[in-house]
Amino acid sequence: MTIFLKKVRARTLFSLLDPVRVEPLELCYLQAASDQVGIESVILDNLFGLLEPPGIQPQAVVLTGYNTAEREILKEAKAYKKVYPDAKIIVGGLHVELNREAFRKHEIDFVLHSQDLTVFQSVLRFLQGDLLELPLAGLDRRIASEDGSDLWRVGTRLSVEALQRIKPTKTLSNLVSERTRYLDKTTVALVKSRIGCPYQCDFCYCKRMNDGVHVKSDYQELLRDVRRIRANYHWLVDDVFLTSRQDALDYLQAYEGMTGSEGEGETKLSLIAYLRADFIIKESDLLGQLKVCGLDEVIVGFEATGNAELEEYHKQTNALNYPKVIELLRDHEIDLTALFMVRPDYGLADFLRLNQFIKENLLDTYTISIFTPLKGTRSYEDLRSELVTEDPKKFDFLHLVLEPRLPRVVFYGLFYWLHWRLLKSKRMRSFVRQFF
Numbered sequence: 001m002t003i004f005l006k007k008v009r010a011r012t013l014f015s016l017l018d019p020v021r022v023e024p025l026e027l028c029y030l031q032a033a034s035d036q037v038g039i040e041s042v043i044l045d046n047l048f049g050l051l052e053p054p055g056i057q058p059q060a061v062v063l064t065g066y067n068t069a070e071r072e073i074l075k076e077a078k079a080y081k082k083v084y085p086d087a088k089i090i091v092g093g094l095h096v097e098l099n100r101e102a103f104r105k106h107e108i109d110f111v112l113h114s115q116d117l118t119v120f121q122s123v124l125r126f127l128q129g130d131l132l133e134l135p136l137a138g139l140d141r142r143i144a145s146e147d148g149s150d151l152w153r154v155g156t157r158l159s160v161e162a163l164q165r166i167k168p169t170k171t172l173s174n175l176v177s178e179r180t181r182y183l184d185k186t187t188v189a190l191v192k193s194r195i196g197c198p199y200q201c202d203f204c205y206c207k208r209m210n211d212g213v214h215v216k217s218d219y220q221e222l223l224r225d226v227r228r229i230r231a232n233y234h235w236l237v238d239d240v241f242l243t244s245r246q247d248a249l250d251y252l253q254a255y256e257g258m259t260g261s262e263g264e265g266e267t268k269l270s271l272i273a274y275l276r277a278d279f280i281i282k283e284s285d286l287l288g289q290l291k292v293c294g295l296d297e298v299i300v301g302f303e304a305t306g307n308a309e310l311e312e313y314h315k316q317t318n319a320l321n322y323p324k325v326i327e328l329l330r331d332h333e334i335d336l337t338a339l340f341m342v343r344p345d346y347g348l349a350d351f352l353r354l355n356q357f358i359k360e361n362l363l364d365t366y367t368i369s370i371f372t373p374l375k376g377t378r379s380y381e382d383l384r385s386e387l388v389t390e391d392p393k394k395f396d397f398l399h400l401v402l403e404p405r406l407p408r409v410v411f412y413g414l415f416y417w418l419h420w421r422l423l424k425s426k427r428m429r430s431f432v433r434q435f436f
């Protein structure tokens, strides 16, 4: 039995330049899960030119993708069903997890909404005939009635309560690593070691994943994973790398353990990871050691430069500390990508304030998102009647999906104007040179 595993991507403004281009790590997990049950799989991803191999009739096609690709996933499901009528179509992943109703369609056979990969394995074993009964939790299954209509057996939710044992395959990472990048940093491999996030920022999609259940990292395992995949940089895509002093001490100890067993020269690693501003301030005395132990760049969600806005977001950080956070990272030569969010109700003064902050703090690597309620969250439901579009492609954080207070053209003008420092930064120039 052979199955196809495909990452479906929508072309958005982001994909014009693809400033960050990485392997679809989730497919490497799915591949490892299918390997374990003795099923061969082929990874497909147009971004890396990985197309359907000729002459293979898959028994299942597994599709995954983000919110912006919702319609493409449905389209591809239909197209694959036509080309391979006997293949079962399975969908799953981050977007499906919280939006499963949108995928209960005739052309789809299984909607997997649990991160627990044993559910996926059960479906594969069921299709192979090795399992007679499917589990009730973690998946919805289409059952065709005799009259041609569809019935959906809707499964209960199933969250993951402990770190999973399945390790991603590394063939894909090795195959595409030369073509991966994080802005000017090339050969970047993804790693994941935590599930969910212990914080509760109001606007955030991630906090709702895995039903809000957070499973903390095992730093020894993380470092073992990093060692398995050769790359110049490892991007740890956990929502937060270190949440407390104890986490940092555990990481440092795990790193020292690794150096002890492998020797200094072998251990060099460069991590790109998410950290919160409150952690950086509170545990600033550990930044030097973290840098020595591989922390190369941090991505910090500042979101806003005023505390009133941060309070509305339940961000639990203090904007007054942000300049200090930036200074601390600079002093320790840890690169920073700062993340900001502008709201549709921003006026001219708000844009000017953000620009002033970026200028005063000499930020040169930052992203600015337009506040976008993501389907599957409470804020999406609360604001649904105010949405000016429901086109998934527009929910890429670069489009207004709510009516702005300023005229649209002025809003977009100011939004793009905020990026001018980024465009002329050394790192962006270096990225653009590499790109061309």
Ligand code: B12
Binding pocket: 008, 009, 010, 011, 012, 014, 015, 020, 021, 022, 023, 024, 025, 026, 029, 030, 062, 063, 064, 065, 066, 067, 068, 090, 091, 092, 093, 094, 095, 112, 114, 115, 117, 120, 190, 192, 204, 205, 206, 237, 238, 239, 374, 395, 396, 397
């Ligand atoms: C790294 C990253 C990226 C990378 C791509 C990474 C990749 N894997 O290809 C880049 C930078 C390119 C990117 C781009 C975008 N991203 Co992004 N990204 C992330 C981030 C930080 C980590 C994702 C990741 O790689 N995790 C590692 C993998 C292994 O974990 P995982 O996906 O959770 O998969 C596990 C399970 O979910 C499960 N699973 C996954 N898929 C499937 C499928 C099946 C069938 C099954 C059974 C199980 C399963 O198995 C895996 C192993 O446990 C997340 C935040 C987050 N907390 O997840 C945002 C996130 C996924 N991104 C998001 C968005 C919106 C985008 C963009 C659309 C917009 C933007 N401006 O960023 C673009 C889309 C670009 C495109 N054309 O596709 C949203 C998605 C929301 C949604 N509802 O889909 C997230 C959640 C962030 C957020 N703001 O809320 N992103």
Ligand code: SF4
Binding pocket: 197, 198, 199, 200, 201, 204, 205, 206, 207, 239, 240, 276, 301
């Ligand atoms: S914004 Fe970051 S810290 Fe806040 S809930 Fe989301 S992932 Fe966690």
